[in-house]
Amino acid sequence: MEELQSILNTIIKEKQGYITFLTGAGISAESGLPTYRSIDGIWIKGTKYHRPEEFGTFKYFSKETEEVWQYNLFWKKLIAEAQPNEGHLALTEIEKLLGDRFKLITQNVDGLHQRAGTQKVYEIHGNKQKVRCSKECSGPIDFPESVKQKEYDEDLTEEDKNGLKCNQCGSWLRPHTLWFDESYNEKYYHFDTAYHIADHTDILFVVGTSGSTALPVGIVETVKIRAKHIVIINPEDDTYFHHIVRGIKTLNILKESSSSTLPELKKMIEKIIK
DSSP: OHHHHHHHHHHHHHTOSEEEEEEOHHHHHTTTOOOSSSTTSHHHHOOSSSOHHHHSSHHHHHHSHHHHHHHHHHHHHHHHHOOOOHHHHHHHHHHHHHGGGEEEEEOOOSOHHHHHTOSOOEETTEEEEEEEETTSSSOOEEOOTTSOOOOTTOOOOHHHHHHTBOTTTOOBEEEEEOOTTOOOOHHHHOHHHHHHHHHTEEEEEEESOOOOSHHHHHHHHHHHHTTOEEEEEOSOSOSHHHHHHTTOTTEEEEOSOHHHHHHHHHHHHHHHHO
16 A cells, blocks of 8 residues: 555646546445346346346347336345445545546446435446436436335336336336447447546546446556556456456556445545645
Protein backbone atom coordinates (compact mmCIF):
# COMPACT_ATOMS: atom_id res chain seq x y z
CA MET A 1 0.00 0.00 0.00
CA GLU A 2 2.96 2.34 0.51
CA GLU A 3 3.79 2.20 -3.21
CA LEU A 4 0.16 2.93 -4.04
CA GLN A 5 0.13 5.88 -1.65
CA SER A 6 3.13 7.37 -3.45
CA ILE A 7 1.50 6.87 -6.85
CA LEU A 8 -1.75 8.45 -5.68
CA ASN A 9 0.08 11.33 -4.09
CA THR A 10 1.67 12.20 -7.44
CA ILE A 11 -1.51 11.72 -9.48
CA ILE A 12 -3.74 13.73 -7.13
CA LYS A 13 -1.30 16.63 -6.87
CA GLU A 14 -0.81 16.77 -10.65
CA LYS A 15 -4.54 17.51 -11.00
CA GLN A 16 -4.86 16.14 -14.53
CA GLY A 17 -6.65 12.94 -15.57
CA TYR A 18 -9.44 10.92 -14.03
CA ILE A 19 -9.21 8.58 -11.08
CA THR A 20 -11.54 5.84 -12.26
CA PHE A 21 -13.17 2.87 -10.57
CA LEU A 22 -14.50 -0.07 -12.58
CA THR A 23 -16.69 -2.25 -10.35
CA GLY A 24 -18.20 -5.67 -10.90
CA ALA A 25 -20.27 -8.29 -9.10
CA GLY A 26 -17.60 -8.90 -6.46
CA ILE A 27 -18.39 -5.68 -4.62
CA SER A 28 -22.09 -6.56 -4.44
CA ALA A 29 -21.37 -10.17 -3.44
CA GLU A 30 -20.30 -8.74 -0.10
CA SER A 31 -23.86 -7.42 0.22
CA GLY A 32 -25.23 -10.92 -0.32
CA LEU A 33 -25.97 -10.80 -4.04
CA PRO A 34 -24.73 -13.84 -5.97
CA THR A 35 -22.24 -13.24 -8.76
CA TYR A 36 -22.50 -14.78 -12.22
CA ARG A 37 -19.18 -16.54 -12.39
CA SER A 38 -18.17 -17.52 -8.87
CA ILE A 39 -18.48 -21.14 -7.75
CA ASP A 40 -21.92 -20.39 -6.29
CA GLY A 41 -22.86 -17.87 -8.94
CA ILE A 42 -25.84 -17.54 -11.23
CA TRP A 43 -23.65 -18.28 -14.27
CA ILE A 44 -22.68 -21.68 -12.85
CA LYS A 45 -26.07 -22.68 -11.49
CA GLY A 46 -28.21 -21.20 -14.22
CA THR A 47 -31.96 -21.00 -13.73
CA LYS A 48 -34.13 -24.00 -13.02
CA TYR A 49 -34.23 -24.95 -16.69
CA HIS A 50 -31.63 -22.92 -18.58
CA ARG A 51 -28.13 -21.51 -18.41
CA PRO A 52 -27.97 -17.69 -18.31
CA GLU A 53 -26.37 -17.29 -21.75
CA GLU A 54 -29.50 -18.94 -23.21
CA PHE A 55 -32.06 -17.60 -20.75
CA GLY A 56 -30.67 -14.06 -20.52
CA THR A 57 -31.30 -13.12 -24.13
CA PHE A 58 -33.81 -10.95 -25.95
CA LYS A 59 -34.56 -13.95 -28.15
CA TYR A 60 -35.68 -16.01 -25.16
CA PHE A 61 -37.56 -13.06 -23.64
CA SER A 62 -39.51 -12.72 -26.89
CA LYS A 63 -40.62 -16.37 -26.66
CA GLU A 64 -41.06 -16.86 -22.90
CA THR A 65 -41.76 -13.39 -21.59
CA GLU A 66 -43.58 -14.34 -18.41
CA GLU A 67 -40.90 -16.82 -17.37
CA VAL A 68 -38.17 -14.23 -17.83
CA TRP A 69 -40.15 -11.66 -15.85
CA GLN A 70 -40.78 -14.17 -13.08
CA TYR A 71 -37.02 -14.68 -12.76
CA ASN A 72 -36.33 -10.92 -12.86
CA LEU A 73 -38.91 -10.22 -10.15
CA PHE A 74 -37.09 -12.76 -7.99
CA TRP A 75 -33.87 -10.83 -8.65
CA LYS A 76 -35.73 -7.65 -7.72
CA LYS A 77 -36.46 -9.25 -4.34
CA LEU A 78 -32.79 -10.17 -3.81
CA ILE A 79 -31.72 -6.63 -4.67
CA ALA A 80 -34.32 -5.09 -2.36
CA GLU A 81 -33.04 -7.19 0.53
CA ALA A 82 -29.39 -6.28 -0.08
CA GLN A 83 -27.77 -3.25 1.52
CA PRO A 84 -24.71 -1.23 0.41
CA ASN A 85 -21.57 -2.43 2.17
CA GLU A 86 -18.43 -0.65 3.35
CA GLY A 87 -16.97 -0.76 -0.15
CA HIS A 88 -19.96 1.04 -1.67
CA LEU A 89 -19.95 3.61 1.13
CA ALA A 90 -16.22 4.26 0.77
CA LEU A 91 -16.63 5.02 -2.93
CA THR A 92 -19.27 7.60 -2.06
CA GLU A 93 -16.78 9.31 0.26
CA ILE A 94 -14.04 9.10 -2.37
CA GLU A 95 -16.35 10.82 -4.86
CA LYS A 96 -16.78 13.70 -2.40
CA LEU A 97 -13.03 13.98 -1.96
CA LEU A 98 -12.10 13.88 -5.65
CA GLY A 99 -15.00 15.76 -7.21
CA ASP A 100 -15.02 15.78 -11.02
CA ARG A 101 -11.84 13.69 -11.23
CA PHE A 102 -13.74 10.73 -9.76
CA LYS A 103 -15.37 8.39 -12.29
CA LEU A 104 -17.31 5.24 -11.43
CA ILE A 105 -18.13 2.75 -14.18
CA THR A 106 -20.06 -0.28 -12.98
CA GLN A 107 -21.12 -3.57 -14.52
CA ASN A 108 -23.60 -4.06 -11.71
CA VAL A 109 -27.33 -3.65 -12.27
CA ASP A 110 -28.41 -3.53 -8.62
CA GLY A 111 -28.23 0.22 -7.95
CA LEU A 112 -26.31 -0.27 -4.70
CA HIS A 113 -23.80 2.44 -5.61
CA GLN A 114 -26.62 4.98 -5.88
CA ARG A 115 -28.23 3.74 -2.67
CA ALA A 116 -24.87 4.25 -0.95
CA GLY A 117 -24.99 7.88 -2.08
CA THR A 118 -22.68 7.99 -5.10
CA GLN A 119 -24.00 10.71 -7.38
CA LYS A 120 -22.51 9.95 -10.80
CA VAL A 121 -22.52 6.30 -11.85
CA TYR A 122 -22.07 5.00 -15.39
CA GLU A 123 -24.04 1.73 -15.56
CA ILE A 124 -22.71 -0.08 -18.61
CA HIS A 125 -25.03 -3.08 -18.19
CA GLY A 126 -28.17 -1.17 -17.21
CA ASN A 127 -30.20 -1.24 -14.00
CA LYS A 128 -32.83 -3.69 -12.79
CA GLN A 129 -34.69 -0.86 -11.06
CA LYS A 130 -35.75 0.44 -14.47
CA VAL A 131 -37.68 -0.92 -17.45
CA ARG A 132 -38.24 0.12 -21.02
CA CYS A 133 -40.56 -0.81 -23.89
CA SER A 134 -39.47 -4.01 -25.63
CA LYS A 135 -40.43 -2.38 -28.94
CA GLU A 136 -38.28 0.66 -28.06
CA CYS A 137 -41.13 3.15 -28.30
CA SER A 138 -40.08 4.69 -24.98
CA GLY A 139 -36.88 5.03 -23.00
CA PRO A 140 -36.04 3.75 -19.51
CA ILE A 141 -38.56 4.51 -16.75
CA ASP A 142 -38.73 3.61 -13.07
CA PHE A 143 -40.00 0.14 -12.24
CA PRO A 144 -43.84 0.11 -12.08
CA GLU A 145 -44.95 0.28 -8.43
CA SER A 146 -47.88 -2.06 -9.07
CA VAL A 147 -45.51 -4.92 -9.95
CA LYS A 148 -44.25 -6.66 -6.84
CA GLN A 149 -41.12 -8.70 -6.21
CA LYS A 150 -41.53 -12.49 -6.19
CA GLU A 151 -40.21 -15.71 -4.84
CA TYR A 152 -38.64 -17.72 -7.64
CA ASP A 153 -41.62 -20.10 -7.99
CA GLU A 154 -44.36 -17.42 -7.88
CA ASP A 155 -46.35 -16.82 -11.06
CA LEU A 156 -47.23 -13.40 -12.41
CA THR A 157 -50.63 -12.05 -11.41
CA GLU A 158 -52.93 -10.23 -13.83
CA GLU A 159 -51.99 -7.00 -12.05
CA ASP A 160 -48.32 -7.80 -12.68
CA LYS A 161 -48.94 -8.46 -16.36
CA ASN A 162 -50.90 -5.23 -16.80
CA GLY A 163 -48.20 -3.27 -14.97
CA LEU A 164 -45.53 -4.73 -17.25
CA LYS A 165 -47.12 -3.38 -20.44
CA CYS A 166 -45.99 -0.18 -22.15
CA ASN A 167 -48.39 2.71 -21.60
CA GLN A 168 -47.77 4.00 -25.11
CA CYS A 169 -48.02 0.94 -27.35
CA GLY A 170 -49.20 -1.90 -25.10
CA SER A 171 -46.17 -4.10 -25.76
CA TRP A 172 -44.36 -5.88 -22.95
CA LEU A 173 -41.89 -3.84 -20.96
CA ARG A 174 -38.44 -5.38 -20.60
CA PRO A 175 -35.75 -5.14 -17.92
CA HIS A 176 -33.40 -2.24 -18.62
CA THR A 177 -30.36 -4.51 -18.74
CA LEU A 178 -27.98 -5.68 -21.44
CA TRP A 179 -28.70 -9.25 -22.52
CA PHE A 180 -26.20 -11.75 -23.89
CA ASP A 181 -27.39 -11.41 -27.51
CA GLU A 182 -27.30 -7.59 -27.49
CA SER A 183 -24.55 -5.06 -28.14
CA TYR A 184 -23.27 -2.15 -26.12
CA ASN A 185 -24.38 1.31 -27.22
CA GLU A 186 -24.08 4.86 -25.94
CA LYS A 187 -27.83 5.46 -25.65
CA TYR A 188 -28.43 2.93 -22.89
CA TYR A 189 -25.01 1.68 -21.78
CA HIS A 190 -22.54 4.61 -22.03
CA PHE A 191 -20.32 2.85 -24.59
CA ASP A 192 -18.59 5.94 -26.01
CA THR A 193 -18.47 7.68 -22.64
CA ALA A 194 -16.76 4.69 -21.03
CA TYR A 195 -13.99 4.76 -23.64
CA HIS A 196 -13.65 8.52 -23.29
CA ILE A 197 -13.18 8.12 -19.54
CA ALA A 198 -10.65 5.31 -20.07
CA ASP A 199 -8.71 7.46 -22.51
CA HIS A 200 -8.38 10.23 -19.91
CA THR A 201 -7.74 8.07 -16.85
CA ASP A 202 -4.50 8.36 -14.87
CA ILE A 203 -5.22 5.46 -12.52
CA LEU A 204 -7.85 2.73 -12.88
CA PHE A 205 -9.06 0.66 -9.95
CA VAL A 206 -10.57 -2.65 -11.13
CA VAL A 207 -12.77 -3.79 -8.26
CA GLY A 208 -14.39 -7.21 -7.94
CA THR A 209 -14.64 -8.06 -11.61
CA SER A 210 -13.13 -10.91 -13.59
CA GLY A 211 -13.05 -9.49 -17.13
CA SER A 212 -15.61 -11.66 -18.88
CA THR A 213 -17.43 -9.01 -20.90
CA ALA A 214 -16.20 -6.90 -23.78
CA LEU A 215 -16.54 -3.28 -22.67
CA PRO A 216 -14.81 -3.70 -19.28
CA VAL A 217 -11.96 -5.49 -21.05
CA GLY A 218 -11.78 -2.63 -23.55
CA ILE A 219 -11.57 -0.10 -20.72
CA VAL A 220 -8.67 -1.93 -19.07
CA GLU A 221 -6.90 -2.44 -22.40
CA THR A 222 -7.19 1.28 -23.17
CA VAL A 223 -5.64 2.29 -19.85
CA LYS A 224 -2.96 -0.37 -20.32
CA ILE A 225 -2.04 0.90 -23.82
CA ARG A 226 -1.67 4.42 -22.44
CA ALA A 227 0.77 3.02 -19.83
CA LYS A 228 -1.29 4.47 -17.01
CA HIS A 229 -1.66 2.90 -13.59
CA ILE A 230 -3.96 -0.08 -13.00
CA VAL A 231 -4.86 -1.44 -9.55
CA ILE A 232 -6.72 -4.75 -9.29
CA ILE A 233 -8.68 -5.25 -6.07
CA ASN A 234 -9.94 -8.83 -5.96
CA PRO A 235 -9.58 -11.76 -3.53
CA GLU A 236 -9.23 -13.99 -6.60
CA ASP A 237 -5.89 -13.89 -8.40
CA ASP A 238 -6.52 -15.73 -11.64
CA THR A 239 -9.08 -13.68 -13.53
CA TYR A 240 -8.86 -12.66 -17.17
CA PHE A 241 -7.87 -9.16 -16.06
CA HIS A 242 -4.87 -10.58 -14.21
CA HIS A 243 -3.77 -12.28 -17.43
CA ILE A 244 -4.11 -9.31 -19.77
CA VAL A 245 -2.22 -6.88 -17.52
CA ARG A 246 0.39 -9.29 -16.16
CA GLY A 247 3.92 -7.92 -16.36
CA ILE A 248 3.13 -4.26 -16.94
CA LYS A 249 5.16 -1.87 -14.80
CA THR A 250 2.19 0.27 -13.81
CA LEU A 251 0.24 -2.61 -12.21
CA ASN A 252 -0.60 -3.08 -8.53
CA ILE A 253 -2.53 -6.13 -7.31
CA LEU A 254 -4.34 -6.13 -3.97
CA LYS A 255 -5.64 -9.63 -3.21
CA GLU A 256 -8.20 -8.38 -0.74
CA SER A 257 -11.93 -7.72 -0.51
CA SER A 258 -13.34 -4.41 -1.68
CA SER A 259 -15.11 -3.84 1.65
CA SER A 260 -11.77 -3.82 3.47
CA THR A 261 -9.58 -2.19 0.81
CA LEU A 262 -11.77 0.70 -0.35
CA PRO A 263 -12.18 2.24 3.14
CA GLU A 264 -8.38 2.17 3.50
CA LEU A 265 -8.06 3.77 0.08
CA LYS A 266 -10.49 6.48 1.16
CA LYS A 267 -8.32 7.24 4.19
CA MET A 268 -5.25 7.37 1.96
CA ILE A 269 -6.84 9.86 -0.44
CA GLU A 270 -8.18 11.91 2.46
CA LYS A 271 -4.69 12.17 3.94
CA ILE A 272 -3.23 13.35 0.61
CA ILE A 273 -5.92 15.97 0.02
CA LYS A 274 -6.13 17.31 3.55
